Each structure stands twice: as C-alpha cells, then as structure tokens.
Amino acid sequence: MFAVADDGGAICKDCCESERESIGTTTGRDGWCVTALATNWEDDSLFCSHCSNRIESAYAEDKVPTYVVNLLRFDQPAEKVETGLTLSKAKAMCNDPETSSETCTDPGMFAKWGPGPWFMAFTEE
Secondary structure, three states: OEEEEOOOOEEEHHHHHHOHHHHHOOOOOOOOOEEEEEOOOOOOOOEOOOOOOEOOOOOOOOOOOOEEEEEEEOOOOOEEEEEEEOHHHHHHHHHOHHHEOOOOOOHHHHHHHOOOOEEEEEEEO
C-alpha cells in the first residue's frame, strides 16, 4: 500500500509513518495532502516521491534492476563508488558536476580521486 498525494506523488508506507505529523497537519499544497490509499498491483517502477525508494508491487517481477556508479579513469580499471542504487539515484549522482574532473570545484574530490581526467558513470548491476 501507498498513499497518493494531491500533487499526484506516491508516498511509501515508511514515509507515511515517519511523516505522519506532516500528513496530519498539512494545509495543502506542500506535498503531504493525502487524497487516497492505493495498492501497487503491477508497477515495478513506482518510487516514493519523498525518499525515492521503490514501492513494492503485488504481482510485478521480483527482480528490479539496481545500478552501480563507477569512477572511470584513463588506462585504469573501473572503481566502484556506490552500489545498489535506483536508476533515479544513479542518474542524480552522475549528473552532479562534482563527479567529473572537468566540472568539479571541490578540492576534496581531487584529493580523493586525483587530478584527472576522471568521471563517474553508472551501469546496471
């Protein structure tokens, strides 16, 4: 089960529990106004609008793809940075300008990964 918010977003049962005060005291238009409860029968790509976790389906296939983000450098093997990510989290991580030596401004990233060139990319696990 999941909640449907007035903005069309899906809210997983864990977020409904942890944000019950926000849901109970909403004044509307803040993403917490629950308009219905629903069962996810077959959508294997339904994600919570709040935490981005997958909302389990009753009948969809059991295996939902997860993704790994790798650091890629010239002439070196890929180095795993993070595993078990949803597609949206992997995309968000790799779209961050700090995950490429060409656009990074964080000295800590250069200290960790070296001067470059390097970038992060994701693949399905």
